[in-house]
Amino acid sequence: MAIESEVLVVGGGLAGLTAALASARAGADTRLVSHKQSTLRNASGLVDVLGYSPDGELLSDPYAAIPDLPESHPYRTVGVEGVREALAVFDSVTDYEGGHTDRNALVPTHGGTVKPTARYPPGAAAGLASRGDDMALVGFEATTDFDAPRAAAHLRAAGVPFDVRGVTVEFPGDLRADAAVTRYANVLEAEASVRRELAERVEPHLGDAARVGFPAVLGNEEAGFVREALADRLGADVFEVPSGPPSLPGLRLEDALFDALTDAGARIETGNPVVGYEGDRRVESVLVDRKGAEVPYRADRVVLATGGLVGKGIETERGAVREPVFDCHVPHPEDRYDWFEDDAFGDHAFARFGVTTDDGLRPLDADGEPEFENLRAAGAVLGGYDFAAEKSGAGVSLATGHLAGTAAAEETP
Amino acid sequence: MSDTDTTPTESDDDYPIEVFPENDADLRSGADDCYKCSTCDTNCPVAEVDDDFPGPKFQGPEQWRLKQNDGEHAIDDSITDCSNCMRCDSACPSDVPLTEMHNTARGEYVEGMSKTSVKYWRNRILSNYRLSARAASVVPRLANFAMNFGPARWVMEKTLGVTAEREFPAFATETFREWWEARGGAAESRRRAEEARERRGDTGADKKVAYFHGCYSNYNTPEVGKAMIRVYEQFGYEVVVPEQRCSGTPMFANGMLDDARRDAKVNVSSMSDLIDQGYDAIASCTSCSLALRQEYPELFDIDGIEEVSENTFEAVEYLRIHEDLREELSGADIEGELEKEFAYHAPCHARNQGLERQAVELFGDLEGVGVEDVGDSCSGISGTYGWKAEKYDISMEIGSEMFEHMESAPSETGMTECPTCAMQMEHGTGYEVRHPLELLEAALV
Numbered sequence: 001m002a003i004e005s006e007v008l009v010v011g012g013g014l015a016g017l018t019a020a021l022a023s024a025r026a027g028a029d030t031r032l033v034s035h036k037q038s039t040l041r042n043a044s045g046l047v048d049v050l051g052y053s054p055d056g057e058l059l060s061d062p063y064a065a066i067p068d069l070p071e072s073h074p075y076r077t078v079g080v081e082g083v084r085e086a087l088a089v090f091d092s093v094t095d096y097e098g099g100h101t102d103r104n105a106l107v108p109t110h111g112g113t114v115k116p117t118a119r120y121p122p123g124a125a126a127g128l129a130s131r132g133d134d135m136a137l138v139g140f141e142a143t144t145d146f147d148a149p150r151a152a153a154h155l156r157a158a159g160v161p162f163d164v165r166g167v168t169v170e171f172p173g174d175l176r177a178d179a180a181v182t183r184y185a186n187v188l189e190a191e192a193s194v195r196r197e198l199a200e201r202v203e204p205h206l207g208d209a210a211r212v213g214f215p216a217v218l219g220n221e222e223a224g225f226v227r228e229a230l231a232d233r234l235g236a237d238v239f240e241v242p243s244g245p246p247s248l249p250g251l252r253l254e255d256a257l258f259d260a261l262t263d264a265g266a267r268i269e270t271g272n273p274v275v276g277y278e279g280d281r282r283v284e285s286v287l288v289d290r291k292g293a294e295v296p297y298r299a300d301r302v303v304l305a306t307g308g309l310v311g312k313g314i315e316t317e318r319g320a321v322r323e324p325v326f327d328c329h330v331p332h333p334e335d336r337y338d339w340f341e342d343d344a345f346g347d348h349a350f351a352r353f354g355v356t357t358d359d360g361l362r363p364l365d366a367d368g369e370p371e372f373e374n375l376r377a378a379g380a381v382l383g384g385y386d387f388a389a390e391k392s393g394a395g396v397s398l399a400t401g402h403l404a405g406t407a408a409a410e411e412t413p
Numbered sequence: 414m415s416d417t418d419t420t421p422t423e424s425d426d427d428y429p430i431e432v433f434p435e436n437d438a439d440l441r442s443g444a445d446d447c448y449k450c451s452t453c454d455t456n457c458p459v460a461e462v463d464d465d466f467p468g469p470k471f472q473g474p475e476q477w478r479l480k481q482n483d484g485e486h487a488i489d490d491s492i493t494d495c496s497n498c499m500r501c502d503s504a505c506p507s508d509v510p511l512t513e514m515h516n517t518a519r520g521e522y523v524e525g526m527s528k529t530s531v532k533y534w535r536n537r538i539l540s541n542y543r544l545s546a547r548a549a550s551v552v553p554r555l556a557n558f559a560m561n562f563g564p565a566r567w568v569m570e571k572t573l574g575v576t577a578e579r580e581f582p583a584f585a586t587e588t589f590r591e592w593w594e595a596r597g598g599a600a601e602s603r604r605r606a607e608e609a610r611e612r613r614g615d616t617g618a619d620k621k622v623a624y625f626h627g628c629y630s631n632y633n634t635p636e637v638g639k640a641m642i643r644v645y646e647q648f649g650y651e652v653v654v655p656e657q658r659c660s661g662t663p664m665f666a667n668g669m670l671d672d673a674r675r676d677a678k679v680n681v682s683s684m685s686d687l688i689d690q691g692y693d694a695i696a697s698c699t700s701c702s703l704a705l706r707q708e709y710p711e712l713f714d715i716d717g718i719e720e721v722s723e724n725t726f727e728a729v730e731y732l733r734i735h736e737d738l739r740e741e742l743s744g745a746d747i748e749g750e751l752e753k754e755f756a757y758h759a760p761c762h763a764r765n766q767g768l769e770r771q772a773v774e775l776f777g778d779l780e781g782v783g784v785e786d787v788g789d790s791c792s793g794i795s796g797t798y799g800w801k802a803e804k805y806d807i808s809m810e811i812g813s814e815m816f817e818h819m820e821s822a823p824s825e826t827g828m829t830e831c832p833t834c835a836m837q838m839e840h841g842t843g844y845e846v847r848h849p850l851e852l853l854e855a856a857l858v
Contacts, residue, residue, distance in 0.1 A: 180460060291706035293723050
């Protein structure tokens with residue numbers, strides 16, 4: 001067995017990347033293993049901390065609400081200072097905005113809702129609902145994920161304190177009807193004539209709008225340049241409305257974090273899943289499935305950041321809920337009819353499925369003892385919180401990833 | 414339980430219900446697993462530059478679904494625009510077997526193609542490179558002249574559609590296998606490995622591997638094959654070089670599944686016999702290793718094929734798993750011809766095996782060399798793809814990002830595991846291109 005690391009992180013999403021970054025920056029020889037490309041490209045690129053209380057109340061200050069969360073919530077394990085520390089690291093490796101205040105920013109989404117979020121990419125800045133000036137949303141005929149007139153109507157109905165109009169124009173770039181978002185981004189980046197023509201098509205619809213929102217396809221590597229070029233022509237601020245996968249803001253965030261990780265000296269492997277482990281009270285090695293051959297990667301400390309039910313870090317069978325790599329205990333009602341509520345938007349038990357941990361984020365077995373001395377968990381594989389309802393997915397991944405990675409790096413083997 | 418009790422039973426035997434007949438249904442789960450996120454489409458290098466190409470999501474799950482409808486839909490012509498780079502596989506968050514679907518669709522398309530068309534025969538000749546190479550290597554000097562003789566190439570482009578823009582790779586005056594035989598074959602390898610084991614104080618476990626050299630390091634770059642042998646022997650491995658044919662990579666990419674199956678039977682038969690005797694199969698070309706590991710079990714049902722798939726490795730990967738390469742390299746340095754900077758390109762087929770950062774990680778601490786990754790773009794040639802006259806421009810457009818990165822990197826030599834990526838790197842920049850095994854040889858042997 002020759003592939004060895006001090007700290008091995010399983011999972012390449014936000015939690016895994018943050019854990020690996022913390023570990024590598026703390027000086028540990030760190031390796032990140034991710035089954036597929038990072039799932040960040042499926043995320044909106046917004047970084048929320050806590051948008052709503054467990055009772056569904058919109059929160060202005062997420063940090064103030066953390067001490068009142070149920071004790072099972074991962075934020076209670078990490079603590080307010082832990083969350084702040086993680087966000088400070090995030091701010092230092094990205095160009096994200098929002099760090100000037102503790103208050104949530106309200107960012108319009110492609111569905112016309114307003115999402116409370118702690119950090120947002122610079123491309124979303126001009127869209128904040130807290131700005132009082134009038135807004136125009138522009139959709140393209142072929143990008144059906146974003147229906148601008150409907151999103152505008154939705155925002156008006158929500159009572160935003162400014163006028164919003166929505167318009168759909170034909171994209172001038174002569175792309176096929178179902179072109180990938182990266183094609184739009186490339187054309188806008190490369191062709192001045194397309195930017196000019198687009199501005200000309202949009203301008204007559206602007207009215208008094210001082211800011212214009214487009215689908216999040218305004219450039220890939222040169223996003224700031226495309227935004228500014230359009231803003232110059234339109235005489236209005238330009239922003240991107242975050243949307244579903246594949247998401248360019250998510251892709252840009254992925255690039256920034258992988259660059260930071262590489263700079264920090266971590267080793268990264270993508271393409272093969274971790275399927276098991278060797279060891280008893282300690283994890284001695286994890287088993288990586290290399291096209292059918294299970295290869296042991298030895299590590300002193302391991303961080304599990306494989307995601308939740310959606311990310312396949314937690315699996316359900318008809319009779320049980322399990323964590324498939326280390327078979328960590330996942331508490332759940334015995335009767336599977338108690339896993340969910342009949343109301344689609346009800347308070348589902350499954351939304352909180354995940355491993356429970358001690359103060360150092362070590363997963364616990366059914367008796368409340370650490371499953372392994374040297375295994376920690378971070379991100380959506382943790383239970384006890386409903387990230388979709390409370391808008392806390394990114395924040396929990398950052399905070400627990402940072403704590404797990406730091407603790408793993410500092411632990412004496 | 415009464416008949417009126419509608420609560421599902423807990424028995425796993427009742428689930429899942431077999432709605433579809435067992436045959437033909439094996440790709441259905443792949444189509445069903447696709448939730449249309451389109452991440453594959455944003456990873457496709459062809460769709461990136463060719464707006465007419467509908468992308469992997471259409472070629473895979475969507476086309477499969479259309480096909481289920483009473484045979485009304487034939488496989489779309491655009492399947493021939495897929496270069497089989499296989500990037501969509503590692504992009505998919507839902508494990509849809511995209512390239513298996515593409516390979517199956519392409520096979521079906523080619524089955525329906527006119528067997529007298531020029532394109533069919535051009536593709537067949539290109540994908541059976543081994544046969545042309547074998548003939549050419551009988552008279553390598555003449556072949557090297559003739560294959561790059563201007564008027565001949567003009568005729569080839571006009572009649573066959575093989576681009577005249579590229580220079581044919583030179584054939585070695587001595588093939589790898591000729592060198593291997595002249596050196597004493599397996600018996601000599603055993604002798605050298607034993608010597609090395611003694612020197613290293615290695616006792617115990619059997620160290621023996623079967624080398625799948627593929628066509629290119631046999632006929633064109635035997636120095637790669639020789640480096641593989643010397644490095645492995647240095648670590649005490651006995652190497653055998655069994656009978657083998659083409660791995661099938663160019664045949665899959667051209668939908669020539671019958672040709673691929675014919676060669677796969679030979680490869681699986683010789684490799685599985687050796688695996689039974691405790692050997693592992695090692696390839697120095699990342700497309701060969703991917704074919705044996707992934708495409709073989711996906712597409713063919715041959716006795717021993719799973720065993721071969723599970724016991725095949727890329728050459729540097731295998732050493733990384735079994736030897737402390739990091740330690741060995743930390744004490745080594747490079748002097749002489751290879752003491753320089755390299756612009757490294759990770760082949761798409763290496764990505765699918767999780768190998769894209771291997772060379773950069775491995776050589777990062779090696780004294781005397783610098784290895785810089787030139788980014789995650791595709792080289793654009795994709796084996797035979799960039800040799801087709803009608804695909805040449807697209808191929809070069811895909812490659813342009815890599816060329817730019819190579820030129821801005823502090824090096825004038827390229828590095829990659831894939832022979833056709835190497836061709837493209839050389840064609841686009843004029844750089845000489847080396848294989849990581851050659852650097853390992855220089856550092857350790």
